[in-house]
Amino acid sequence: MRLRKHVTAGAALMASAVLLLSGCGGSNTAAPAQQSDGPASTESTAPTGEINLGVAYETTDYGPITTSALAMGTNWHVLEGLYQFDMADYSVHPALAAGDPVEVSDLVYEVALRDGAKFSDGTDVTADDVVAAYERTTDDKSIYKQFFDFVKSVSVKDATTVTIELNYPFTSLKERFTNVKVVPAAMDADALKAQPVGTGPFKYESITPTEVTAVPNEHYNGEFPAKVERMRWHVLKDDSARLAAALDGTTDIMEAVPATTISELEATGWTVDAVPGYGNPFLMFNTAKEPFNNNKVRQAFHTAIDTQKLIDTAMEGQAVEATSFLPESNPSYSKAATQFTYDKDKAKALLDEAGASGLEINLVTTDHPWVANLVPQIKADLEAIGITVNHTAMASSDLYGNVTDVDNPTYDVVLAPGDPSVFGTDPGIILSWWNADNVWTQKRSQWKNTDPENFEKFQTILAEAVQLDGDAAKAKWAEAQDLLAEQAVVYPLFHRNMITAYNGDKLDGVKPIASTGLELVGVGLK
Numbered sequence: 001m002r003l004r005k006h007v008t009a010g011a012a013l014m015a016s017a018v019l020l021l022s023g024c025g026g027s028n029t030a031a032p033a034q035q036s037d038g039p040a041s042t043e044s045t046a047p048t049g050e051i052n053l054g055v056a057y058e059t060t061d062y063g064p065i066t067t068s069a070l071a072m073g074t075n076w077h078v079l080e081g082l083y084q085f086d087m088a089d090y091s092v093h094p095a096l097a098a099g100d101p102v103e104v105s106d107l108v109y110e111v112a113l114r115d116g117a118k119f120s121d122g123t124d125v126t127a128d129d130v131v132a133a134y135e136r137t138t139d140d141k142s143i144y145k146q147f148f149d150f151v152k153s154v155s156v157k158d159a160t161t162v163t164i165e166l167n168y169p170f171t172s173l174k175e176r177f178t179n180v181k182v183v184p185a186a187m188d189a190d191a192l193k194a195q196p197v198g199t200g201p202f203k204y205e206s207i208t209p210t211e212v213t214a215v216p217n218e219h220y221n222g223e224f225p226a227k228v229e230r231m232r233w234h235v236l237k238d239d240s241a242r243l244a245a246a247l248d249g250t251t252d253i254m255e256a257v258p259a260t261t262i263s264e265l266e267a268t269g270w271t272v273d274a275v276p277g278y279g280n281p282f283l284m285f286n287t288a289k290e291p292f293n294n295n296k297v298r299q300a301f302h303t304a305i306d307t308q309k310l311i312d313t314a315m316e317g318q319a320v321e322a323t324s325f326l327p328e329s330n331p332s333y334s335k336a337a338t339q340f341t342y343d344k345d346k347a348k349a350l351l352d353e354a355g356a357s358g359l360e361i362n363l364v365t366t367d368h369p370w371v372a373n374l375v376p377q378i379k380a381d382l383e384a385i386g387i388t389v390n391h392t393a394m395a396s397s398d399l400y401g402n403v404t405d406v407d408n409p410t411y412d413v414v415l416a417p418g419d420p421s422v423f424g425t426d427p428g429i430i431l432s433w434w435n436a437d438n439v440w441t442q443k444r445s446q447w448k449n450t451d452p453e454n455f456e457k458f459q460t461i462l463a464e465a466v467q468l469d470g471d472a473a474k475a476k477w478a479e480a481q482d483l484l485a486e487q488a489v490v491y492p493l494f495h496r497n498m499i500t501a502y503n504g505d506k507l508d509g510v511k512p513i514a515s516t517g518l519e520l521v522g523v524g525l526k
Helices: 009-020 069-078 127-137 143-148 173-177 189-194 239-247 259-267 295-304 307-313 344-353 375-383 396-404 427-435 439-444 452-465 470-487
Strands: 050-055 083-086 091-094 102-105 108-112 151-158 161-166 202-207 211-216 230-235 271-276 280-285 319-321 360-366 388-394 413-418 490-492 494-502
Touching: 050 239, 069 202, 069 211, 069 230, 083 173, 127 143, 127 151, 127 161, 143 427, 161 173, 239 259, 259 271, 259 494, 280 295, 280 494, 295 344, 295 375, 295 470, 307 319, 307 375, 307 494, 360 375, 360 396, 375 388, 388 396, 396 413, 396 439, 427 439, 427 452, 427 470, 452 470
Parallel strands: 050 230, 360 388, 360 413
Antiparallel strands: 083 091, 102 108, 108 161, 151 161, 202 211, 211 230, 271 494, 280 413, 280 490, 319 494
């Protein structure tokens, strides 16, 4: 079997993103997304067999507003929005909705529910459940709220129809509403986090810290019924454990494949796919602390790191150096005016200019294995320009729970992974995730509090861009990318390929995706 490096996948992904990122209030010059036929074949056959998945992330929050890579991936099979992405190409198709939104006027749409839709507990889905889901999704405490600034209200028209009123014309309505996962209105937050009830082709059977299982939802009446009797996600955060499970046949598909293990997996007959993606390791600075409130210091860190060397060694070439906040595959990409080409002398000069020579910092990172592999060189590169680096690694939950998401955080610099493309790839999603008026800027980076002028400038650009079309939109998104590079508060080092491996002799219909997680809706056994 061969490694399919998807040299053309960037173009294919761009083409699919062009379909997604559309219209006035969309984000670029692309045409509107076409309705997809969905994730896979809709043949109706009795489910048979079991699929075992080796996954790289862990969580305790499986709720519909989770930010966990694991829960997002499992929920794709269990929860539905009115609309759903085919994550292989970001095309969108009706899920809980009976069809496309019906335009009442430029600012008012109606969406009917799928006839006879039920939750997996057998209760009917109503418009009240949809409205409750939207209200939960856009609650002030929800990080998803930022995705719905274009919506004025969602209300009940009748028992099976909702009315969506917009603040301004926005043609990516379906794409954004994929992020409103509908669950029973009566379920409380704790129950949802522990084991949500949904309307998708599968329902959760059990959830433990080491394993998640799902079985077919006997009440599902949508287009993509379950093809297997059970899906079993094995939580294997360690790369070596995930590889061993693949090699010994415990699992049938493996996410986040380390590039160094590709040949070993191919030797067993597995298929390995590398798809250009949006995932990245980013540096985040605590702008409430000197000298990290100075963008020259932040720029110096990026300039001091030999990113291409990181890609060639730690990533085995499976990434592309960031030349903007967006990857080049995005139709709204624009090369930023500020570039961080490796240059030790320039990095030292930037520190001198900021009066910040002789720094001693604590670099806090997540303990993801591929992130850990980046640390030795990053530490060496920073020390080469006179910065003393102390390193602390911890689980993501500890980092965000105890280090960044607190009042008056005291950390210096964070290195962590991120990939908001699970929510869609329009620039309004990707750029705002880390930089809008949310927990990232209010607490984690403190950007909103320490640099209100540039923070508000970015929010204005963002608000204007989502209402523009064509060249005007592209130009406005370029402004946003220039500002984020200049400030470098949260900024990627590179955009990595998402590498997935699977047993092609066993699985039928696998389509590797560019984001974190594994989507196997419609996948069966041969």
